[in-house]
Amino acid sequence: MDKNYKSGFVTLIGRPNVGKSTLMNHLIGQKIAITSDKPQTTRNRIQTVYTDERGQIIFLDTPGIHKAKNKLGEYMVSVAEHTLKEVDVVLWLVEPTTFIGAGERHIAEQLQNVKTPVILVINKTDTIKNQEEILEFISAYKDVCSFAEIVPVSALKDKNTDLMLDLIYKYLPSGPQYYDEDTVTDQPMRQIAAELIREKALRLLSDEIPHGIAVTIEKMTERKNGMMDIEATIICERDSHKGIIIGKGGAMLKRIGSAARREIEGLMDTQVNLQIWVKVRKEWRDSELYMKNYGYNG
Numbered sequence: 001m002d003k004n005y006k007s008g009f010v011t012l013i014g015r016p017n018v019g020k021s022t023l024m025n026h027l028i029g030q031k032i033a034i035t036s037d038k039p040q041t042t043r044n045r046i047q048t049v050y051t052d053e054r055g056q057i058i059f060l061d062t063p064g065i066h067k068a069k070n071k072l073g074e075y076m077v078s079v080a081e082h083t084l085k086e087v088d089v090v091l092w093l094v095e096p097t098t099f100i101g102a103g104e105r106h107i108a109e110q111l112q113n114v115k116t117p118v119i120l121v122i123n124k125t126d127t128i129k130n131q132e133e134i135l136e137f138i139s140a141y142k143d144v145c146s147f148a149e150i151v152p153v154s155a156l157k158d159k160n161t162d163l164m165l166d167l168i169y170k171y172l173p174s175g176p177q178y179y180d181e182d183t184v185t186d187q188p189m190r191q192i193a194a195e196l197i198r199e200k201a202l203r204l205l206s207d208e209i210p211h212g213i214a215v216t217i218e219k220m221t222e223r224k225n226g227m228m229d230i231e232a233t234i235i236c237e238r239d240s241h242k243g244i245i246i247g248k249g250g251a252m253l254k255r256i257g258s259a260a261r262r263e264i265e266g267l268m269d270t271q272v273n274l275q276i277w278v279k280v281r282k283e284w285r286d287s288e289l290y291m292k293n294y295g296y297n298g
């Protein structure tokens, strides 16, 4: 084995909306994790793989660590906390601010219990007018947690992410190439398709619905000419939500469907025939059985 070749597992943690999915997508140059301006967009643990001449970094995009409010919340928290101990490096993404809220303090507490090196990544530095302010953010965070490294970046503008990669490699052990270099994710295409549909729904629907929806893929088959047939279901909590998701004369569902289809076609590099249904399952977020059904069973 080449002793100079490094590889390992890195988890991205941070409160909802700090830019975890954006950072990961930019690093691998392809859209895998979905992003939106609504919190808790990312529900499942997603592996993305970054490979260069130095080695291979396997990123785990965890749901934000927060206090659980229901069964889905509990599941998300347990995935995140378990991951912290398994990985070689923890990347903690934060907003550029000196205000350290209860959410951040909660994360700092969790990090104190693990021996894994923690790199603090201060994101969204493109939004700061006076770059000297970053020093103040750094010292505010140093007061609540001890870090192996601290690096300011902009995930959106791809600023300083090279330095962040250098710092990650510094803490990775020498190891094998786990995945071949073309691999960017081990997520099944079905799950990516479901997440993309959910993303479009989150973007296009009004604020009252999104947290109550899940998407399942019933069918995904390839025709002889390469075209994919996909059948999906959006599950929501209320009859009134179903009406909104479908829209007047099916207009909203059509918008969600065509936006999702275009993106799935881009990813799969083939034509896609996408059909989406909408079903109501009351209180699915509080039902363990339904959660298992919809794939949130770890």
Ligand code: GDP
Pocket (backbone or CB within 6 Å): 014, 015, 016, 017, 018, 019, 020, 021, 022, 023, 034, 035, 036, 037, 039, 040, 041, 042, 123, 124, 125, 126, 127, 153, 154, 155, 156, 157
């Ligand atoms: P996550 O919940 O942590 O995965 O956050 P997302 O990646 O979904 O990002 C949440 C929002 O923040 C989106 O609207 C992003 O476009 C935005 N965002 C992420 N990174 C940056 C950044 O570096 N600069 C700015 N200005 N916005 C960002």
Ligand code: K
Pocket (backbone or CB within 6 Å): 016, 017, 035, 036, 037, 038, 039, 040, 041, 042
């Ligand atoms: K988000």
Ligand code: MG
Pocket (backbone or CB within 6 Å): 020, 021, 022, 033, 034, 035, 041, 042
């Ligand atoms: Mg995310």
